Amino acid sequence: MQTPNRLVLALGLALLALHALLNLFVSGRGRRRRPHGHGKELRQYRDELAAATARIDGRLVSAAETIDALRRRAVDVDEAVQVLQAEEDALDESSQELEDILAPEELHGLHMEYEANLERALRGIVTAQRGCAITRLPHRPPEDEEPLNYWKRGQQNIIHARLRMEEVVEVLLAWEPGKRAEVSVTTRLHRDTL
DSSP states (O other), rough: HHHHHHHHHHHHHOOOHHHHHHHHHHHHHHHHEEEEEEEEHHHHHHHHHHHHHHHHHHHHHHHHHHHHHHHHHSSSSHHHHHHHHHHHHHHHHHHHHHHHOOGGGGHHHHHHHHHHHHHHHHHHHHHHHHHHHHHTTOOTTTTOSSSHHHHHHHHHHHHHHHHHHHHHHHHHHHOOOOSOOOHHHHHHHHHHOO
């Protein structure tokens, strides 16, 4: 009596295994088509990101150059305030556009890191604007170093944020599905040795 039960059990297991293999084969066929659709979305993401980051980078370069001119006293403070305010407004708009770009799920962390560094650069512009405001205070000594400190910190924030943003964008634009997306010292060293 035990033999027919074992035979039924073996036959049931064989059918279950066959069913699992068929499901695996059918689902594997569906996966092969996905990268093509993912490729279109990825291409669109890369195009939008490249355009947005190019505009942002140009604005950051302009703001850093204006602050550097302030530090060298090569530009009037009132003129610099107008330029920095225009750059801040444009970067705020670009920040909103950047948030509207839909990143692939695997890139969300790096995309958010880029946005965080953009916020850091915006804080650098605000810091430089504070330095400009200090120059307008009454009874301020003409050779006061405080505005220079604000300008220096603001410029450094912009420069460092911009450098990190360049690294992040390089990884975002070069990422391929199925690969890890990270920007770290280890990945930078590995990239530089290739």
